[in-house]
């Protein structure tokens with residue numbers, strides 16, 4: 621009886637754990653989003669820090685890294701399924717012309733792409749007439765989407781669901797290119813997210829790409845940069861195989877994107893919450 625009860629408990633725990641795990645592979649894995657949030661937090665000015673802390677507290681949340689993956693888990697949260705569904709298209713953008721040139725009506729109809737998502741939630745975050753609850757929710761989306769738009773495969777130019785449908789061999793196992801870029805390449809450092817953030821911070825301030833005209837939409841530029849990385853010859857590995865040479869070339873690119881995302885997130889929060 622007791623053993624049976626125990627087995628049921630374990631089964632119930634597994635049932636809870638599996639969807640959560642499935643959700644973490646949708647974007648930069650949890651590790652990437654946490655690193656971006658942590659590095660951004662370290663670069664906030666005092667007034668933005670105070671406002672972030674106040675909004676997180678109103679939300680019952682502890683820290684920026686803790687909420688950084690929240691939008692990826694909405695579909696598994698009771699009462700949040702509809703919000704998860706409605707905001708699903710806001711995690712990425714698909715470029716349709718093969719040239720990585722963002723054309724809003726074509727690539728982001730009705731604002732339903734990561735660029736539109738950033739525009740929407742940055743506006744809510746900066747609006748002091750909105751409630752704390754609305755602004756805290758907006759903060760969680762902004763932190764997450766700045767991370768997503770810097771993951772190259774969230775702004776790609778191929779018809780393969782951001783590499784999710786592109787199977788590869790990595791470390792003797794089958795996976796797909798999206799997962800490799802989300803987290804599996806990062807795991808090769810064998811570091812927990814705090815130590816990984818320390819390692820990247822030790823590289824010093826990241827040199828950001830120069831703003832490209834027109835200067836009115838930085839989010840589009842960030843997406844175009846991601847798309848250009850995906851369009852680079854060799855990004856899709858020869859023979860569908862991720863070897864050491866691929867990691868040696870591309871892990872530094874992934875890490876630069878994390879550092880750029882963090883710097884830009886900090887700048888955005890400093891400006892929006894000043």
Ligand SMILES: [Zn+2]
Pocket residue numbers: 646647648691692711764768
């Ligand atoms: Zn996401």
